[in-house]
Amino acid sequence: MLTPRLIESALESCEASPRQIFLAYSGGVDSHVLLHLCAQDPTMRDRLTAVHVHHGLQIQADAWAEHAEATAxxxxxxxxxxxxDAHPKSGESPEEAARNARYAALKSVLAPGDALLVAQHQDDQLETVLLQLLRGGGLLGLAGMPASLPFGRGALLRPFLPVRKQLIDDYAAAHRLHWVEDPSNNDSVYDRNFLRRQVLPLLKQRWPSCAQTVARAAGHCAEAHALLVDMAAESFGEVCQESDNTLSIERLNAFDLPRRQLIIRHWFRRMGLKMPSQAFLNRLFEQVIGAGMHGDPVLYGQGCQIRRYRDRLYCLKDDHDEARQDIAWPKDWEAITIGKRLTLSCVRSMAGIPEAVWRQAVVTVRFRRGGEKIPLPGRQGRHSLKKLYQETGIPPWQREAMPLIYLDGKLAAVADLWISAEFYREDQCDCIRFALRRD
Incomplete structure (x- = not known):
């Protein structure tokens, strides 16, 4: 039997009682029943907002929005x-585009401490796990949907996850609720609809409790995945260099293949990237790690580039390469932005470029054109940037993006790495150095 206590129990799983409760309300029977249950409890109703996302993909969309508002x-x-705008972009399926647009809208309403309720139930879990199995998903996919997870600045809760679909339909009938029907749910061209309409009735005829048993199996997979995540984090700490989020190839290769794959997947998860497929992992180990110390291989995919330099493995966003143009540093500005991912800032120091010299000069940020040399404090002669980069182990693709700071046309500093001996002073109270931050 469905009661408001079911939702209260889900809300109690949060660290603190949610300040505001939002409910993803499509107008369909599942979300309608969830909204109706919440509205029965005054303590929930006073904090509750029904959120309807108008995708604009169906001719009935305006009518659905009107129905949702009237019901609330x-x-x-x-x-x-x-x-x-839920129309698919290049590389997106229609379902993925609609889901991404919907989730972006729902995330935008959540403040810290807020909760979003969604009406996915036990039969939805069954469909999710079977689809993941048919697509070759790993443990995370076979774990299905969690009952709760961080979402935007708040939390997403699925109070109906242990509830059979039939109970929801029975509740709707008993309370004479009126809901909308999306005709696309009857189109078996979509994998989930094909499973729901063609496959699951046969499975339930043979195995009536398959939704419950698959949900139990998904729970086992979730537990196993959590253990693997802990194991991956421990191994990752032995391989990762935190300062630049690169991996030591020598240390990575000290593990057996399953552990290496686990570490790479953990790396991707930390960076918020889609999990790599097995084929992608195979190419990574063969084409990048297997290329040898002196190669410069590049593997594209998953919205990033994987490269190696010497013993380090790098993961770069696909948009890291940008046109490099001279930038005039405005007077009295403490920092400037370079492209999408770099910020160059002045930092007060006891040694560096005297601030008086800095304030009086015309400051320009340029990028490498070849042949640049710089004298360094405590070293004889002038040194080519090419050799300095090699000595320091700066990867080739980062060298072109290193900002070069010129004062009155003279090279005064190279990013946050070196300051020219011509400008460098010590034991002065008012000097500046530079800090380079990569977002």
């Missing part, structure tokens, strides 16, 4: 409508 009003619940 009748139940005494706050209402919020989002209109989104």
């Amino acid at each position: 009003r009748d139940l005494g619940v706050n209402f919020l409508l989002f209109r989104v």
